[in-house]
Amino acid sequence: MSLKSQLFSMPGIWLQRHAQVALSSLGRLVGNRLSSLMTCAVIGIALALPVGLHVMLSNLNTISGGWESGASISLFLDQSISSEKARSLAETLRQHTRIETVELINRETALEEFQRLSGYADALQALDNNPLPNLLVIQPKVEYTTAETAEQLAQELRLLPEADIVQLDLQWVRRLQAITVIAQRAVVVLAALLSMAVLLIVGNTIRLEIQNRRTEIEITKLIGATNAFIRRPFLYTGFWYGLFGGLIAWFLVALSLFLLSGPIAKLAQLYQSSFDLSSLDPNTVLVLLCGSALLGLTGSWLAVGRHLSAIEPS
Amino acid sequence: MIHFDNVSKRYPGGHTGLSNINLRIDAEEMVFLTGHSGAGKSTLLKLIGLLERSSGGQVHVNGRNLTRLKNRQIPYHRREVGMIFQDHRLLHDRTVFDNVALPLVVSGLGHKEIGRRVRAALDKVGLLHKEKSAPVTLSGGEQQRVGIARAVVSKPPLVLADEPTGNLDPELSKEIMELFTQFNKVGVTLLIATHDLALVRSMNQRILTLTNGALSHDSKTEYRDVT
Numbered sequence: 001m002s003l004k005s006q007l008f009s010m011p012g013i014w015l016q017r018h019a020q021v022a023l024s025s026l027g028r029l030v031g032n033r034l035s036s037l038m039t040c041a042v043i044g045i046a047l048a049l050p051v052g053l054h055v056m057l058s059n060l061n062t063i064s065g066g067w068e069s070g071a072s073i074s075l076f077l078d079q080s081i082s083s084e085k086a087r088s089l090a091e092t093l094r095q096h097t098r099i100e101t102v103e104l105i106n107r108e109t110a111l112e113e114f115q116r117l118s119g120y121a122d123a124l125q126a127l128d129n130n131p132l133p134n135l136l137v138i139q140p141k142v143e144y145t146t147a148e149t150a151e152q153l154a155q156e157l158r159l160l161p162e163a164d165i166v167q168l169d170l171q172w173v174r175r176l177q178a179i180t181v182i183a184q185r186a187v188v189v190l191a192a193l194l195s196m197a198v199l200l201i202v203g204n205t206i207r208l209e210i211q212n213r214r215t216e217i218e219i220t221k222l223i224g225a226t227n228a229f230i231r232r233p234f235l236y237t238g239f240w241y242g243l244f245g246g247l248i249a250w251f252l253v254a255l256s257l258f259l260l261s262g263p264i265a266k267l268a269q270l271y272q273s274s275f276d277l278s279s280l281d282p283n284t285v286l287v288l289l290c291g292s293a294l295l296g297l298t299g300s301w302l303a304v305g306r307h308l309s310a311i312e313p314s
Numbered sequence: 315m316i317h318f319d320n321v322s323k324r325y326p327g328g329h330t331g332l333s334n335i336n337l338r339i340d341a342e343e344m345v346f347l348t349g350h351s352g353a354g355k356s357t358l359l360k361l362i363g364l365l366e367r368s369s370g371g372q373v374h375v376n377g378r379n380l381t382r383l384k385n386r387q388i389p390y391h392r393r394e395v396g397m398i399f400q401d402h403r404l405l406h407d408r409t410v411f412d413n414v415a416l417p418l419v420v421s422g423l424g425h426k427e428i429g430r431r432v433r434a435a436l437d438k439v440g441l442l443h444k445e446k447s448a449p450v451t452l453s454g455g456e457q458q459r460v461g462i463a464r465a466v467v468s469k470p471p472l473v474l475a476d477e478p479t480g481n482l483d484p485e486l487s488k489e490i491m492e493l494f495t496q497f498n499k500v501g502v503t504l505l506i507a508t509h510d511l512a513l514v515r516s517m518n519q520r521i522l523t524l525t526n527g528a529l530s531h532d533s534k535t536e537y538r539d540v541t
Contacts, residue, residue: 013424219403222365223464224393225420227386313365 018232025236029244036241039205043198043245043292048252050191051280051288055253057184059278064176073154075136076165083107086134089162093136098144098153103137110135133164147174195295198245202238202299209237210307218313227308234304235297242296246289253280315341315472315503316362321371323357323527331357332527335371339505341471344498346514347507349524355507358524359474362505363395364388376471393421396465400477402457404449410436410460411445417468435467439493455486462490466497473497475506479513487513 029036077086083106090104110132115121138157140150147170154168210217217230261277268275280288316339323331332354339345347355360366361373364380373380376394383391396417404413414435418428436442439459441452449457458478465473475494479487491513498504508514514521523531 013422016425017419017422215403216405216407219405220416220420221389222363222392222397222403223417223420224389224391226389229389229420314360 021232022236022239025233026240028233029237029240036244039201039241040244040248042201043241043296044248044252046194046197046201047245047249047288047292048256050187050194051249051284052253052256053183053187053190054284055257055278055280057180057187060180061177062278063275064173064180072169073138073140073150073157074165074167074169075138075157075160075163076167077134077136077162078164079133081134081162083134085162086136089160090136093138098141098149099138100141101139103139105135105137107132107134195291198242198292198295199299199302202241202296203303205241206234206238206300206303207307210234210303210311214311217308217311221311222313230308231304234300234308238296238298238300238303239293240296242299243289243293245296246292249292250280250285250288315339315343315376316505317372317374318361319372319374321361321368321373323354323361323366324369330527332361332368332524335529337522337529337532339503341503342498342501343520344494344504344517345506345520345522346517347505347522347524348509348511348514349530351509353524354527355509355524356476357527359397359476359505359507362472363397363474364391389420393417393468394470394472396468396470396473398458398461398465398473398475398478400480402449402461404457404460404464406449408449409445410441410447410449410452413449413460414445414463414467417464421468431467432463435463438466438496439463454481455489458482458486458490459493462493466502470502472503472505475504475508477508478506479508479510484513491517 077089081089086104086106090102093099093102107130111124111130114132115124118124138153140153144150144153150168150170154166157163158166220230257277257279264275264277316337318335318337321335321337322333325331335358347358349355357366361368361380362375364383368381371381375391378391380391405416411432414432415428418431423431433442433445436445439462441456441459441463444452444456444460449460452460458481462475462478465475473494478494479490482490487510494504494506495517521531521533522529525531
């Protein structure tokens with residue numbers, strides 16, 4: 001073979017060799033079906049936990065985001081403002097560029113309703129005058145329903161001379177979101193810890209594999225194999241462990257979501273909501289699979305680096 | 315081909331493997347290395363294959379100064395030295411074909427080229443019909459011939475053999491030696507360590523004798539002394 005044709009055939013042979021090593025290490029895993037499956041399952045369970053929590057949290061975010069945008073502003077008018085004046089104020093506010101609807105609940109109606117519903121009718125009748133103020137329930141236009149813009153609008157309404165109390169009912173949504181942020185951080189920490197566990201699992205499995213194939217490694221070194229050549233099948237094995245672990249994690253999360261979807265739909269129905277539990281989005285799956293394969297590769301890289309150089313033929 | 319210049323090998327703990335060896339083996343020579351077990355035969359071969367490094371002196375093999383060779387260059391040196399062992403050192407989970415193919419796979423040869431060369435090597439040792447067998451199903455002599463095929467398949471200029479006939483009866487040993495002679499005829503340099511003196515004498519080749527780690531006898535220089 002001339003040097004030129006040898007050079008040209010090199011990349012082809014190199015690729016062919018890699019494909020062969022990848023397949024043969026896959027074949028080895030399939031050969032030891034039970035132990036490979038157990039290793040992959042451990043990796044899968046370790047990864048399913050953070051991924052599952054992540055999916056639950058993003059679902060929670062979707063719901064609470066919906067709640068936030070649904071928030072309306074309650075504008076309680078001063079006691080001195082008559083229902084007449086309240087009506088004309090409501091009319092003016094309806095012209096406001098950022099306001100969608102204004103509903104006036106005048107004090108008389110409110111009192112009647114309260115008497116009817118609260119069971120305090122007698123006590124209320126003992127009062128000289130109506131303690132309830134006129135109330136305007138203001139729904140901002142869709143473009144202005146985010147937390148900040150709604151807050152701005154509320155601030156503006158507070159400046160009205162007729163205004164007594166302006167309530168933007170977002171506090172609890174905000175608290176929920178703060179808790180969600182903490183939970184998200186916790187998921188990141190959990191994911192980091194469990195990723196380390198995966199590194200150790202793969203590393204240890206590869207270490208045992210290296211020990212089992214010690215003779216083979218010695219003989220191959222005798223024959224003139226470079227460290228890269230000997231390393232390659234172990235790296236591919238780690239890669240496969242990671243990838244299959246990731247697939248198992250995907251399956252476990254999908255299964256859990258499927259099992260949860262029924263009860264959650266029932267709960268949503270009780271709240272008259274049409275909430276649908278969203279499953280794993282393609283991005284998360286991609287990150288999961290790439291990440292797990294990379295973890296497997298890194299884990300075996302660490303083990304191979306430590307243990308292969310210790311084996312020399314004698 | 316091989317040049318030892320005042321080479322010694324001491325092991326940790328003070329045990330001396332080799333002391334002050336001066337030796338020159340030319341290309342295309344066939345040399346036997348004899349001596350009692352523990353005299354340093356294996357150590358000498360290990361220094362040539364860089365399984366061990368010398369503690370003093372210079373070892374040159376095939377124009378390369380092994381003393382200066384970096385660890386990551388060792389694989390490329392070993393590809394030019396075929397090694398044969400008493401215990402064959404075959405991979406028992408692979409076929410005869412795959413065992414013999416290993417040096418070529420390691421060197422990154424193409425599929426077709428590997429098939430052609432492996433069959434040629436197996437044919438030479440008379441085992442072409444066993445290429446798909448597992449090594450354990452073969453007899454000791456056949457396994458050794460697989461080991462020999464593996465050592466020569468990449469056509470190295472130098473082949474080392476450490477007690478290649480150690481476990482074989484005289485008949486089979488004779489066959490193996492004939493194989494070696496054939497390789498030598500096509501230009502391969504051979505260094506064969508063995509304690510089978512009767513066999514060595516019958517071969518009528520250069521004989522080196524090691525005693526307690528020192529070169530005590532070299533039939534080539536003796537011959538020169540006589541003339």
